[in-house]
Amino acid sequence: MSGIAPATPKAAAASGPHDGKRLSPLRVIIAAGAIAALSLGAFVAVQSFDSAQADGVSPWFAGYVDVTATPTYAFETPASPEDADVVLSFVVASTDDPCVPTWGTAYTLDGASKDLDLDRRLARLRQAGGDAVVSFGGQLNDELATGCSDPAALQAAYASVVDRYQLSTIDLDIEGSALADSAAGERRATAIAALQQAKRDAGEELAVWLTLPVAPSGLTEDATDTVAQMLKAGVDLAGVNVMTMNYGTSRGTDSMADASIDALEATHRQLDALYSKADIQLSDATLWSKIGATPMAGQNDVKGDVFGLADAQALNAFAQKQGLGRMSLWSLNRDTTCGPNYVDLKRVSDACSGIAQGDQTFAGLLSAGLPGHPDLSASSVTTPDADQPVVDNPATSPYPIWAEESSYLKGTKIVWHGNVYQAKWWTRGDIPDDPVLNDWETPWTLVGPVLPGETPYKALTLPEGTYPDWAGAAAYEKGARVLFDGVPYESKWWNQGASPEASSADPDSSPWVPLTEDEISAALATPAAS
Structure with a gap:
């Protein structure tokens, strides 16, 4: 971006330039x-x-x-x-x-x-x-x-x-x-x-x-x-x-x-x-x-x-x-x-x-x-006063609560300390609200607070018969789609005996990835798969 005499010392609790x-x-x-x-x-x-x-x-x-x-x-x-x-x-x-x-x-x-x-x-x-x-x-x-x-x-x-x-x-x-x-x-x-x-x-x-x-x-x-x-x-x-x-x-x-x-x-x-x-x-x-x-x-x-x-x-x-x-x-x-x-x-x-x-x-x-x-x-003195972190309640969280041992794909939303965060890229073990100097240092974007009255996250499901139910003994090619407890998944590569249930805890190693909302909407608009 682009008189009075020099000041004399203030008398204690007496008069000064700010008094009155x-x-x-x-x-x-x-x-x-x-x-x-x-x-x-x-x-x-x-x-x-x-x-x-x-x-x-x-x-x-x-x-x-x-x-x-x-x-x-x-x-x-x-x-x-x-x-x-x-x-x-x-x-x-x-x-x-x-x-x-x-x-x-x-x-x-x-x-x-x-x-x-x-x-x-x-x-x-x-x-x-x-x-x-x-x-x-x-x-x-x-x-x-x-x-x-x-x-x-x-x-x-x-x-x-x-x-x-x-x-x-x-x-x-x-x-x-x-x-x-x-x-x-x-x-x-x-x-x-x-x-x-x-x-x-x-x-x-x-x-x-x-x-x-x-x-x-x-x-x-x-x-x-x-x-x-x-x-x-x-x-x-x-x-x-x-x-x-x-x-x-x-x-x-x-x-x-x-x-x-x-x-x-x-x-x-x-x-x-x-x-x-x-x-x-x-x-x-x-x-x-x-x-x-x-x-x-x-x-x-x-x-x-x-x-x-x-x-x-x-x-x-x-x-x-x-x-x-x-x-x-x-x-x-x-x-x-x-x-x-x-x-x-x-x-x-x-x-x-x-x-x-x-x-x-x-x-x-x-x-x-x-x-x-x-x-x-000017009289304000800095004293530590950090708020106690909010304890997240699964019963009132619109998305899963962040867990250190879980892996999260790009776009995944979670809840942590009363706020919703979204993953900018794959992440595991990175605390969502860890203080960082630069935005690129964290894989998480703060979306906003959990709102009053929100309900627990429920995975989107498809009607029975939309895709075959997953079977442990069956072999699946890349691109195959199945239902597991009504939740649709797609195979990332050939696999056999790998349960889709493990995909949320370890998405990198799992051969299954849940369908996105857009993919689910498209599936609902087409006849059931045989």
């Missing part, structure tokens, strides 16, 4: 909107808003703001409640000293205060009830850990930004060459783990989000390695925010929303595997709460990728349904229709979306039903 903000004008506007929703019957939405303040884990929206872009985006005077929380980007290494943080290499922290009034504007935002997350990295310049090899200096560099802007949440946007730099990843993870622990030891909060590129198939190996490095170093990740944008040919014919949903589902599977490997067992719901999505408004950097208003609505609906922890947008700078003087809508602008938005905004559509705020979520 829940009664600010913008919060009052939000509360008023919740009351209006209640009058329309949206009681759940109001409950969610109350929960956000009570438990600090309600999903939140914050759009990115490119701090150094021209014209300057006035984030300090949000036009609507959904613009109240922002992700200021990007803090990167100075070109003169890799251990010195700067805004886009153009301004030191002091320089941004002087030339951009950044400190004062941030204070004004907080007075109005909003708050800011700061993002480190991005695509164009060097993230601090890339060149700063001194561990103490690197931790101090991160801390200087956190302390100056009194942050409760930071965002680490790792992409491009930085993503493949394993040594930098190790330094970054070690420094962030130490900084987060120091903050918690001091009674302060520091939520850490990783922002990573994604494809519809999920995170790349470099990206999953980056997550693993953080977990190994002991960083308590608030979550992984994936850049649902710029898919190019990997999107195929899918809409931008559908491609983004595929990417999020793949990321969920990958996080399950990564946390399991880190010996941290989390429930599906908790894993969803640790995932964020950041689409790019309108025209993406890839010419054929245009994220429209309908895509925003669909992605928001998915986020609400699954309980994503975060939604963002690249960027608030771009969240407006281009003026008539901007005629080349296929060229990406940093000041408009490139599509006609009418009176709608991407921020308004993407933030719907996400009532939380970053500062309220």
